[in-house]
Amino acid sequence: MIFCKILNVCCLLLMGLTYGNVAVYAQCTKPPAYPNVSLTSESLQLTEFPDGTIVKYECAVGYRRTQGSTSSTCTAGTWSNLELKCEKISCGSPPEVLNGKYNLSQGLEFGAVIVVICNKGYVLANQVTWRMCTESGWSNRDPVCEVVKCPAPPTVSHGHANVDPDTTISYGNVVQYTCDAGYDLIGNSEIVCTENATFQPPAPECKNVSCPNPVVENGNRVGGGPPPYRYKAFVAYQCNPGYELKGLAEITCDVNGWSPPPPTCERQGRTDSPFSFLHSCTLACSFMVFCFFPLQFELNNPFLGKWAELRMKNSSCTISLVTIRHMHLSVGES
Ligand SMILES: *[C@@H]1O[C@H](CO)[C@@H](O)[C@H](O)[C@H]1NC(C)=O
Numbered sequence: 001m002i003f004c005k006i007l008n009v010c011c012l013l014l015m016g017l018t019y020g021n022v023a024v025y026a027q028c029t030k031p032p033a034y035p036n037v038s039l040t041s042e043s044l045q046l047t048e049f050p051d052g053t054i055v056k057y058e059c060a061v062g063y064r065r066t067q068g069s070t071s072s073t074c075t076a077g078t079w080s081n082l083e084l085k086c087e088k089i090s091c092g093s094p095p096e097v098l099n100g101k102y103n104l105s106q107g108l109e110f111g112a113v114i115v116v117i118c119n120k121g122y123v124l125a126n127q128v129t130w131r132m133c134t135e136s137g138w139s140n141r142d143p144v145c146e147v148v149k150c151p152a153p154p155t156v157s158h159g160h161a162n163v164d165p166d167t168t169i170s171y172g173n174v175v176q177y178t179c180d181a182g183y184d185l186i187g188n189s190e191i192v193c194t195e196n197a198t199f200q201p202p203a204p205e206c207k208n209v210s211c212p213n214p215v216v217e218n219g220n221r222v223g224g225g226p227p228p229y230r231y232k233a234f235v236a237y238q239c240n241p242g243y244e245l246k247g248l249a250e251i252t253c254d255v256n257g258w259s260p261p262p263p264t265c266e267r268q269g270r271t272d273s274p275f276s277f278l279h280s281c282t283l284a285c286s287f288m289v290f291c292f293f294p295l296q297f298e299l300n301n302p303f304l305g306k307w308a309e310l311r312m313k314n315s316s317c318t319i320s321l322v323t324i325r326h327m328h329l330s331v332g333e334s
């Protein structure tokens with residue numbers, strides 16, 4: 001203790017003696033900060049920096065040394081220039097993902113997170129959904145994108161799919177249906193395994209579709225074949241002369257019968273006679289009209305097969321351009 005005390009006093013004496021004379025005595029201030037580097041924890045603990053002190057730097061987190069010594073020395077009150085150069089760690093391109101890729105929007109440098117995106121129809125099979133660039137490279141294992149598998153295709157009564165029951169059906173695979181003899185396939189014969197592990201469009205149906213022989217009075221079949229009529233069969237009709245077709249001439253056998261319903265052939269012209277209201281054919285108008293019963297008239301209109309305008313008013317008779325045959329009708333001036 002005594003020795004120590006003496007030494008301390010001696011030191012203090014010595015310092016006091018040299019202070020006025022030489023720079024050997026000078027201390028350094030806190031060591032400077034540099035970009036991308038930091039002081040080691042040991043150096044950070046130093047509070048005094050006498051001449052000859054050596055502090056150590058290291059690359060900041062996420063940086064890697066490229067060149068230069070890591071130390072700086074205090075000499076005559078100044079720190080020697082730090083030569084250490086550090087650059088940001090880059091993990092480089094990650095290995096390619098089979099049937100997938102990474103979203104590299106955050107780049108490839110330290111801290112960047114890359115998210116795995118499996119291609120359409122593929123899903124992640126292990127739990128790796130992302131990776132991060134760390135000092136030791138990309139974190140996590142390689143992701144695995146696995147093809148989507150569909151369940152067994154729907155069964156269809158009176159029909160069957162072209163796959164074995166134990167075949168795995170994957171995304172994009174097509175299943176084809178056929179119906180048993182005597183049954184018609186309604187819908188799409190092919191369905192596809194989608195990325196949602198479902199089939200699109202819905203599976204078809206197999207039905208025994210038949211349509212009755214259409215009855216079109218006063219008409220003739222002019223297109224399509226003879227009965228029996230099965231699914232998708234079509235027939236076309238034409239009306240006999242003097243008859244007018246109502247509806248569509250061509251009809252198709254659909255699941256619920258003919259579509260549209262079979263046409264009808266209607267007698268051309270007005271069925272209600274324009275003269276039916278006449279009890280007496282003598283009209284009080286500028287013309288005299290005489291009728292001789294029974295009234296039998298048939299219209300022979302070169303245009304539409306319809307009664308042309310025929311109006312009778314109390315004051316005057318208007319009989320426009322109508323050719324009326326087989327009709328005992330005479331028009332004369334009163
Ligand atoms: C610090 O790091 C950045 C990014 O890597 C780099 O651009 C820069 O040059 C570095 N600075 C020094 C002084 O090394």
Ligand SMILES: *[C@@H]1O[C@H](CO)[C@@H](O)[C@H](O)[C@H]1NC(C)=O
Nearest residue numbers: 102103104105106115116117
């Ligand atoms: C990648 O990620 C960024 C940001 O997280 C996002 O905006 C972008 O849409 C993503 N790109 C793809 C292809 O998913």
Ligand SMILES: *[C@@H]1O[C@H](CO)[C@@H](O)[C@H](O)[C@H]1NC(C)=O
Nearest residue numbers: 180181182183207208209210
């Ligand atoms: C289909 O229906 C028709 C008429 O209803 C019938 O004659 C025929 O036997 C049916 N076919 C089958 C395979 O059931």
Ligand SMILES: *[C@@H]1O[C@H](CO)[C@@H](O)[C@H](O)[C@H]1NC(C)=O
Nearest residue numbers: 193194195196197198199200
């Ligand atoms: C798959 O599912 C998504 C979301 O439910 C839906 O938007 C998409 O249309 C589906 N795709 C098919 C092919 O069904």
Ligand SMILES: *[C@@H]1O[C@H](CO)[C@@H](O)[C@H](O)[C@H]1NC(C)=O
Nearest residue numbers: 283284285312313314315316
């Ligand atoms: C036509 O004559 C009848 C009988 O005279 C009469 O009742 C009717 O009101 C008249 N109609 C018109 C539109 O003048």
